[in-house]
Amino acid sequence: MDKKWPKTVLGLAGYSGSGKTTLLSALIPLLKQRGLKVSVIKHSxxxxxxxxxxxxxxxxxxxxxxxxxxxxxxxxxxxxxxxxHDEIQEQLHWVNWQACDLVLVEGYRHSQIPKIEVHRSALNKPLLSLNDSQIIAIASTDELSSHLPKFDLNDPKAVCDFIVTYTNSEKIVK
Incomplete structure (x- = not known):
């Protein structure tokens, strides 16, 4: 990750149909309840x-x-x-860093930012984490073999707790 960006940039990466938008939509109000101001960058x-x-x-x-x-x-x-074609670093320049504590990025799965992989075996796609050292955890409804922390995709509260701990967000809440 570019040294200019704090640890408060975190991506959700996965193939189309894996549930990234659904998870992100569930995470935003949970993070807001924790006192965080969240900005989102969506890549298409x-x-x-x-x-x-x-x-x-x-x-x-x-x-x-x-x-x-x-x-x-x-x-x-x-x-x-x-x-x-745009890059995530270019988009991060648009963020109003005074108005947010955490930037969640949907997409940009090849970017050099920490990411949580959203995976569904039913899509018949490989795990991104096998070839991406920036993936720090996996959210899935499937049983997976991985050394990374794994979360049930249907348990956004557990994913939220992980994000808050990983980013030390409790320390940045104003």
Missing amino acids: HHQLELDKPGKDSHQFVTAGASEVILACPHKRYHFSKQQQ
């Missing part, structure tokens, strides 16, 4: 069009704006064109 391999043709933001980007920030009550959206 698919082209997304949030600034649809005909909308002002799309018009500004099409006209050549380097970036467009759309601000409305309680939300802010940022649109920019990228020349190449």
Whole structure:
């Protein structure tokens, strides 16, 4: 992991359909109950069009704006064109570090950040942890043989406890 980023960046990695989004959605309120402010970075391999043709933001980007920030009550959206595929380090620059204690990353499974692998044997995919030294634990509904800590995918509280302990988050709660 880049030395600029604190131990408060942690990824959930796994193949499509493994349950990353479901686990992450369950973890956020549990971590919030522990007093943590959580930011999320979601990676997609698919082209997304949030600034649809005909909308002002799309018009500004099409006209050549380097970036467009759309601000409305309680939300802010940022649109920019990228020349190449993004990297997690680039996305971490966008995080408001004063407004969060922990950044959870969904996807970026090949990044050099600590990750919890989300695995389902039914997908017939190999364990990522066999070839990724950045994976620090596994969440699965299956019985697996691994030296890493293992958690039941259906027990987000246990995964939350692990995250808080691993990141020493209790020390960073303001």
